[in-house]
Amino acid sequence: MKKYLIVGLGNIGAEYENTRHNIGFKILDELASNENISFSTDKLGDVATFRFKGRTFILLKPSTYMNLSGKAVKYWLDKEKIPTENLLVISDDLNLDFGAFRLKAKGSAGGHNGLKDITEKLNSQNYPRFRFGVSSNFSTGKQSHYVLGEWSKEENRYLPELLFKGANLIKSFATAGIGNTMNQFNGNLEL
Structure with missing residues (x-):
């Protein structure tokens, strides 16, 4: 059975819960809710697991704070023996319009400290990432x-739909492949 590590980036603590920087946590919470599973606290993060179409999804919300996310990612990749092409990291992105989705097979950190730390710990930029425009x-x-600020009233109107779409992107990534998923999901929010 193929295993996938899906990492949502964010910061732990109630004060960060509804901030833009925590979109990775939010999308994983949506997916867990849709799959009727819950997270439990484990080493370096909160973890939940489910199976879908012959794939095992391991969802990870690192408890290391954003800028040290690489330690948790490396630990869980090694522990579960998951290749980096089956890793998907979800982060916020200031360079994209609100609600825009960009799934890529690899790339630079683009100034994002969470991605920077993961790249350093994995010693590679060659891992898939799903960037959510803020x-x-x-x-x-x-x-x-701004990134540690809460969503605006206008943004909150669209978030439920975007979170649902983000959860579906994750399942598609593991079942339909990255190319098909990019074609289906990449783009801006159509208001």
Whole structure:
């Protein structure tokens, strides 16, 4: 049975729960809810597992805080003997419009500290990532305040639909392959 490690990036703690930076956690929570499973605290993170179409999905929300996510990712890849092509990392992205989805097989960290740490710990940029656009609607010098800020009322209107779509992207990634999934899901939110 093929195994996949799906990592949602975010920060632990109630104060971060509804922030833009925690979109990775949010999407995994949506998927877990749709699959009727719950997370349990394990080494370096909260973990939930389910099976779908002959695939095992291991969902990981690292408890290491965003900037040290690589330690948890490396630990679970090694523990479960999962190849990096079966890893999917979900992060927020300031360079994409709100609600835009970008699935890629590899790439740079693009200034994202969570991705930077994962790249360093894996010693490779060759791992799939799903970037969720949060836009760059902030003034100069306010980047961290913005990503650690809560969603706007307008954004909250679209989040349920986007979270559902994000959960489906994950299942498609493991069952239909990255190419088909990119063709189906990559693009901007159609308002």
